[in-house]
Amino acid sequence: MSRTLVVTNDFPPRQGGIQTFVAALLERRPPGSLVVLASRSPGWEAYDAQLPYPVVRQRTSMLLPTPATARAAAALVREYGCDTVLFGAAAPLGLLAPGLRAAGARRLVGVTHGHETGWVALPVARQLVQRIAGGLDVVTYISGYTRGRLAPALEGRTRLAQLSPGVDVDRFTPAADGTAVRRRYGLGDAPVVVCVSRLVPRKGQDVLVAAWPRVLARHPGARLLLVGGGPDEARLRRAARGLGDAVVLTGAVPPAQLPEHYAAGDVFVMPCRTRRGGLDVEGLGMVYLEAAACGLPVVAGTSGGAPEAVLDGESGTVVRDPRSPEAVAAAVTALLDDPPRARAMGAAGRAWVERRWSWTTIAADLAALLEP
Template structure:
């Protein structure tokens, strides 16, 4: 049985898109017969656990002791060194066959350092370019020294790893444009654990009444409120949407850096009475709020992050049997086919968003076929139980084995 040690920035029991993708990968790999564990760096900001080993949702995670602190540069060097030492410690006891590091580059650098000491091959998986993510969430600036340093570190890991995986074609094409051969990369697209998301709840009438949603239709967004998500454009579009669909309501579930500004914007809107903020909700309650939503909307801004990276949330919404509408940035176009699996509208354009949403809401006869088409698309193309097989030839190649394509296709 092949043993794979996943090197991670953070993990369960923390909740984020990053940890949910990790959980899905590890669970699907276990079901495939691989022996998997994870090790996290010092940025896993959670209370210490006895022995620095933790069980979460039936998965084993090793923790790296200490805290990430100190001036920029020195702090990151210490993080990489501490994580590399922890990987070596874990590996000498558990003896993995492969180190599978996931972005950011600090995880990849630690894995490369440990892999060289241990003689173990390293697979590096890029979920996003973190310099672009920093720009998107407002903590970085494109073209800054930190931006280029982060990009340089990413390039070092890509060059040093035995194999590289990306989550989408947008990231792959950007790497190819940097001079790396296309054959070096494998795409492992975002997926959905259909066992978790494949059985949507019936509409929670009591919760709908509590929130004053009426009979709808309800437009929803469930996630983190970062500026790049474009929720300001969605709120700006609501007066025009309500003018054409008077009973339409907007349900915003979650929180984040843009929340306060969005609340102020909504309270000043002519459509203020049609907007509901719920705040953050426990993860086990998310399905109750999904049950209230007819159309899940993702109005992401146009920028490098959103053009290159495919999000996870639209796939989860499709699996829940929800209609999906999204801005036509590259990451969305890679997942959504306009007028077939979803509705695309121009980014950074509240008027265009309003026209697309109102048209969708006014043609309910199209909804059942659209829902079924989108759900089937996720089942066939983005179910982790199937997609996880794409890792097998990657592992077999770095281990010097001949890929068993019959097993992969089974």
């Protein structure tokens, strides 16, 4: 069996979207085919002890393409006979690629996650990403949007291939029970619109709160459940103060509890918008897919790849002006007005996620990249 060396700074037990993505990819590879080189984070010893493949941790909390990291990675390629290398995030660790090829690796794949679209918009960072791409056989992208941003800078230097995050369809499921969450926040049997995301301006929770009086005018008992923490929390609490118990902010929620928080809702809404001249943008929008997997219809904004996570008119609605409280309220009330249509959209979304976005499908995509 051929082996893959995975070189990544982003690896559990450190939490984050990239860490979750990388760990989920590896979970679905044959254990005997992997060896990982990673940085250290609190709890790493216990985490590594339960993994079915070897993990080598550098004595650093930030794995960078230093000479020490280069030596360690090359030694692992030789020791384990690794013929492929997967960089959990192509930049900047992909700078190690030429040395690993010299050590015996035949195929090198670098993963991107969305923020690289901002890098290629800046001259110095763009040159770095171009240099990295030139040493790799494949650079992956998470959505058509991110490919469109990366391609002008990278095409001709490497092959571009899609490798999106996936959804655990056994965890995020219509069978998830939101009863305890509804009880905890006093939601009763009210119609609930839920938004699960970090509280930052790009995600659009501020527009959703501004839209809520219009929703209440048509559905007086409706409740808005904002799940997550972030720097915008205090501002959102102030904005919602005049709405009483119609708006609930939960604060940060452990990842294991997310399915039940989705399940507490009837409709999922996150009207994300692009900011800072295109530098602050949604790469894909996994929360739409998780919500759809739980059987909820979704309302999305237009930022970046977000519309690709919705079958517009089938699994939900893309709001063309996500900065407009009126437009967001209209999309929400249209779904609350017609529960049978909302349920049908939720069912269509669940079927689509099972077919296109499950980790089984994504794992097959990775296998095709590593074993062409």
